[in-house]
Amino acid sequence: MAATAPSDVSTDLIIVGGGPAGCAAALMAASVGTRSLVVEADALCAKLRHIRVVGNVVGGHSSGPELAAAIAGDLERSGRCEALLGVRATRIDAFEEYTAVTLDTGRRLLAPYAVVATGAGPLPVADAPWLTVADGAAVPTLWGAEADGDRPGPLLVLGADRPLGTFLRAHPALESAVLVAYPPGDDHKADEVRDDRRVELLPVTSLLVRAGGDGRFTVEWTDRGGRRGARTAGSAYLNLGSAPAPPAGALVTDGAGYCPPSLQHPRVLTAGDLRSPRFQRIMAATGSGAEAALRAYYARQDVPTAGGSGSDR
Numbered sequence: 001m002a003a004t005a006p007s008d009v010s011t012d013l014i015i016v017g018g019g020p021a022g023c024a025a026a027l028m029a030a031s032v033g034t035r036s037l038v039v040e041a042d043a044l045c046a047k048l049r050h051i052r053v054v055g056n057v058v059g060g061h062s063s064g065p066e067l068a069a070a071i072a073g074d075l076e077r078s079g080r081c082e083a084l085l086g087v088r089a090t091r092i093d094a095f096e097e098y099t100a101v102t103l104d105t106g107r108r109l110l111a112p113y114a115v116v117a118t119g120a121g122p123l124p125v126a127d128a129p130w131l132t133v134a135d136g137a138a139v140p141t142l143w144g145a146e147a148d149g150d151r152p153g154p155l156l157v158l159g160a161d162r163p164l165g166t167f168l169r170a171h172p173a174l175e176s177a178v179l180v181a182y183p184p185g186d187d188h189k190a191d192e193v194r195d196d197r198r199v200e201l202l203p204v205t206s207l208l209v210r211a212g213g214d215g216r217f218t219v220e221w222t223d224r225g226g227r228r229g230a231r232t233a234g235s236a237y238l239n240l241g242s243a244p245a246p247p248a249g250a251l252v253t254d255g256a257g258y259c260p261p262s263l264q265h266p267r268v269l270t271a272g273d274l275r276s277p278r279f280q281r282i283m284a285a286t287g288s289g290a291e292a293a294l295r296a297y298y299a300r301q302d303v304p305t306a307g308g309s310g311s312d313r
Helices: 021-032 064-078 165-171 282-300
Strands: 015-017 036-040 081-085 089-092 099-103 108-111 112-114 120-122 131-133 155-158 180-183 199-211 216-224 226-231 237-238 242-244 268-270
Touching: 015 099, 015 108, 015 282, 021 036, 021 064, 021 081, 021 282, 036 108, 081 282, 089 112, 099 112, 112 282, 120 268, 155 199, 180 216, 216 237, 216 268
Parallel strands: 015 036, 015 112, 036 081, 112 268, 131 199, 155 180, 155 237, 180 199
Antiparallel strands: 089 099, 099 108, 120 242, 199 216, 216 226
């Protein structure tokens, strides 16, 4: 295919992913007169709508659904953004003068630049070498879980990833002890919940979970000092962290599968949780989305920006 830009471009900017980062990119693009097209497989800010309590965003919003509705309303009022919902981008190609985004419907979208903000999803048990779940026991993820006050405690959480803090803030009346078992790599994540009186932290090197016939779980572990222990829990949730799932094509990944901005083609800008696991927060995602849209705008205007193509910030 020729590298020169075709005449049938779809819009000024294609944004793949309609979460906080993608929506922020669309809003920033609209503010500088840039038309954008947001491609989202679900609803706008769909994951955000499952977060009952948010405490680290500006604007006075205290719940995920409230913030998601406000973002969607802002996007609708912008007048320069079109949202394609219920479709998935399966491939992104980058050429000298334009980008092409292929959808699962077979449609191909063209634009001078693309912002990719497809985020990250829950890690499977197979990617947690410290954890073994015996006999295929069904352990749901903590993301979006509701506390069941009728079940006996403690509540076992496998991993100290950030949904744990969200869960505890969303359930202030939960009185059950929360046993958090986590590997060395999660030490810094446990800081968010270390002072919660309900939480008992269990740093381990390995842990085995078995489901009992009464709906309870038996846990056996080896701690950091090599000591073994065992306990019974009334319920259990997976909270292992997240992994990116970028579309095929032009995106360049690092050793962990993330897509830092500095590695990408000049016409492809990454934003939000897709960039790095270090800054997976709503405010960080929205800031990176806005920055990506501005980079595309300045590049189209041939205005140089400091710092090159960006970092994993």
